[in-house]
Amino acid sequence: MTEARAAAEAGMPATDLHRAVEEFVGELKTFRTDIHNRLIAQDTRMTMLDRKAAFRGRSPLSTDAQAEAPHQKAFAAYVRSGDEDALRGLGVEQKAISVADGGFLMPPQVAETVQSALRAAGSLRAIANVVQVEGSSYDVLVETGDTGTAWANDIAATAETAAAGVSRITVPLHELSAMPKASQRLLDDAAFDVEAWLAERIADRFGRAEAAAFINGDGSDKPRGLTRVPQGPANSNDPAQIGTLPEGFEPDYADETLISLVYALHPAYRANACFVMSSKTAAALRRMKDADGRFLWADTLAQGEPARLLGYPVMISEDMPEAGPGAAALFFGDFRAGYTVAERPELRVLRDPFSAKPHVLFYATKRVGGAVTDGRAIKRLNFA
Numbered sequence: 001m002t003e004a005r006a007a008a009e010a011g012m013p014a015t016d017l018h019r020a021v022e023e024f025v026g027e028l029k030t031f032r033t034d035i036h037n038r039l040i041a042q043d044t045r046m047t048m049l050d051r052k053a054a055f056r057g058r059s060p061l062s063t064d065a066q067a068e069a070p071h072q073k074a075f076a077a078y079v080r081s082g083d084e085d086a087l088r089g090l091g092v093e094q095k096a097i098s099v100a101d102g103g104f105l106m107p108p109q110v111a112e113t114v115q116s117a118l119r120a121a122g123s124l125r126a127i128a129n130v131v132q133v134e135g136s137s138y139d140v141l142v143e144t145g146d147t148g149t150a151w152a153n154d155i156a157a158t159a160e161t162a163a164a165g166v167s168r169i170t171v172p173l174h175e176l177s178a179m180p181k182a183s184q185r186l187l188d189d190a191a192f193d194v195e196a197w198l199a200e201r202i203a204d205r206f207g208r209a210e211a212a213a214f215i216n217g218d219g220s221d222k223p224r225g226l227t228r229v230p231q232g233p234a235n236s237n238d239p240a241q242i243g244t245l246p247e248g249f250e251p252d253y254a255d256e257t258l259i260s261l262v263y264a265l266h267p268a269y270r271a272n273a274c275f276v277m278s279s280k281t282a283a284a285l286r287r288m289k290d291a292d293g294r295f296l297w298a299d300t301l302a303q304g305e306p307a308r309l310l311g312y313p314v315m316i317s318e319d320m321p322e323a324g325p326g327a328a329a330l331f332f333g334d335f336r337a338g339y340t341v342a343e344r345p346e347l348r349v350l351r352d353p354f355s356a357k358p359h360v361l362f363y364a365t366k367r368v369g370g371a372v373t374d375g376r377a378i379k380r381l382n383f384a
Contacts, residue, residue, distance in 0.1 A: 141167070274334075349365075
């Protein structure tokens with residue numbers, strides 16, 4: 001109205017004034033319509049977002065990853081630069097406690113990577129019974145006889161049955177250590193995955209040491225291996241002995257000898273049994289045939305499945321003794337029932353930047369033990 005009054009005082013014609021007012025009113029209506037449409041569109045989008053939030057809730061974040069992140073980050077700082085403050089500042093509930101003799105527990109992700117590599121290695125661990133303990137040893141109770149049974153009815157008194165004897169076998173845990181080293185320049189490289197490198201080196205050294213001990217260990221500060229267990233007759237019922245066939249392994253009678261070995265094992269253990277032998281023994285058996293000219297060895301077509309000998313799986317262990325007079329040619333049995341691997345779940349690592357300058361040493365340790373806990377489940381065959 002102020003502009004219209006000013007235009008009238010200035011002598012503007014009424015027609016022009018009326019046209020100007022109509023144009024102004026038209027532009028104002030257009031502006032209001034545009035604003036109204038935009039508000040409606042915005043309200044529609046907000047309504048759609050509210051519906052999505054109501055019917056399709058946001059996926060919850062992983063609490064495990066958040067809980068492990070502080071420990072993993074602090075451990076990476078300790079490995080790269082030796083900074084212990086972050087690890088010592090974490091609580092026990094975050095699994096970052098220090099051990100009494102120095103060093104720190106490795107993050108669960110790194111420890112699980114090492115354990116996965118150990119399970120995949122060509123070691124007796126892959127077919128044995130593996131248990132985790134918190135003490136310094138693991139006790140296994142083995143029945144040395146059959147529990148008596150009797151039939152009963154509603155008239156006659158039930159006779160008392162004989163109880164089976166029980167034998168206790170102790171598997172002590174021993175300390176296994178490895179000491180990979182890296183240069184400080186490599187550790188300072190932010191693109192270098194130090195945790196994966198450390199896990200790979202530790203798993204390689206631990207895997208080779210375990211594989212050798214589970215076969216040839218003498219039980220002195222290391223697990224007792226299969227070849228160091230006392231031998232007994234083929235039908236021995238002593239859990240502390242491994243039954244050995246009296247006849248030796250001769251190439252001319254390989255099929256008969258292997259069949260005798262298989263059926264010397266009790267049927268209860270035969271269902272889950274497998275062969276354990278070296279590569280040289282496997283190479284010799286692959287060329288052998290039975291009386292009808294059929295190969296004793298059969299390769300499987302399924303991916304990931306082991307080869308079979310007389311229908312039973314074969315595990316190749318490079319730590320098995322080489323062929324020779326009196327040497328343990330191969331073992332056959334249910335190793336999950338006969339051999340026990342006991343270990344503590346945690347892995348420890350201590351950073352040492354002084355002993356091998358300019359390199360940094362990582363002293364990694366774990367506690368593991370192994371022993372035959374039921375010799376009746378395993379049979380042994382020697383070379384003649």
